[in-house]
Amino acid sequence: MSAIALRGPERVVVAQHRWALWIMGVLPVLAVASLAGAWLWTDHVVDAFAATGCSVIHTTPDCGETVNAYLERQLWMREVLNWSGLLMLVLPALVGAFVAGPVIARELESGTYKLAWAQSVTPVRWLTAKLAVPTVVTLASVSVLSAACAWAQDRADRAHQGQVWHERTVYGSMGTVPVGYALCMLALGALVGLVLRRTLTAMVVTVIGYGALVVAFDSVRNTLWPTLTDTFKQGSDYRFPDAAINVGTGWLTRSGRRLPHEACLEWGPGFKQCLADKDITHRYFDYHPASHFWPLQLVETGILLVLAALAVALAFRVLRRRHG
Structure with a gap:
């Protein structure tokens, strides 16, 4: 991401956190390339196995090694999908901790925010920039990652290698829910950073808050849509x-x-x-x-976006009360 086309506090945010923003921008590209490469290799193995005439169900002694190699490739693809799902589950916590600590709390803790406010940048404008830049990068990155995970899972389902849609690593890596969690944690991280004003403490509390949020939704998800x-x-x-x-x-x-x-x-x-x-x-x-996947996703995402909006409103309220 370049700070050349940006002006004012947004350009400062990009300059201050360019490496973290670059990682967020490059991560979807690497993920898409990895998932596509893994699937193409696995698909090639499936075609090669079909050409041998061997069967997983009716295995002959001559096909033992071939079948084992084939099953190992299938297991490897499932592991790739598992790790992709885990990455999507961890990503919102990383986003929230990044905003809570380095973006917000560190400036308040060190006092560097005073330099910006002394240069005709109001506190509200300062916080808006701190939220806007990570939001744009997060929205783009998580959307691409979610689409890539959905594509890989769809290909795996067609080849009977996929996982059940309601498994946590699958449900949390596709659709609109990953975006909802990422934006909610971004807003929560900003609020926590403003309230605590200590970098490490704000990051830890934000991660704990994410864990509590996940546990809460896991316990009520089945009630979000009529069964x-x-x-x-x-x-x-x-x-x-x-x-x-x-x-x-x-x-x-x-x-x-x-x-x-x-x-x-x-x-x-x-x-x-x-x-x-x-x-x-x-x-x-x-x-x-399985047809309830999208209703559940949309209702959960809607709740997460409402929570994000409330957290942003509270963050600006805290900022006004403390700094006018």
Whole structure:
């Protein structure tokens, strides 16, 4: 990123943190190249394996080494996807810690902000620049990384090498959620930096805040969108939908009242008698099918953006109260 086309405090922010901003800009390029290269190599291995005539299911002694090599490549591709997902999970914490520490708290701790404010730059203008530059870079970088992860996961799904969409490393690396978390942590980092005014402390608190945010959403995510419910008679050939999230299961009485699954244990003694005594006629499953990926993503992203807006508003309020 060049500071030539920028003026005022934005140019100063770019000049001060050019290496961190460059890393954020180069990271998507490296990630896309790595994912594309990994997939092309794996795809080549799949084609080469198909040409050998060997089978993973019906393996002959002559195909033992070939099958092992093929499975190792498939496992390697899954590891690449796992590490990509972990990178996307860690990235919002890094963004928040960077803004909280080096961008905001360090200037307040060292007193260098006074130099900017003494040169006709108001506190509000100063904070706006501190937020605007990282926001632009973060929005562009995380959007590209999310698109690259979605592309790789889609290719892996078609080759039956992918992971389930609701696994944390998959769900958190695709769609709009990564952008929502990154922007929310950027805003939270700015607020924490302004309040604490200590570089290391602000960075640690921001990372802890990110962990709490992730845990909170993991615990309520299944309630962000209405679930579907399937009912069936006990002993029927019902099949749970592929790739769905099991939100809850239990029993239904003849009157439609729900009972927990523990009300009658299938492996317990007197199971049939328990069903009869409690007038149970059906079993039910509450679940999120794969089609709920986008509704869940959009609702969660919306909440994260609202939290980000609140954090930004509080940050400017803190700034005005302390510095006018």
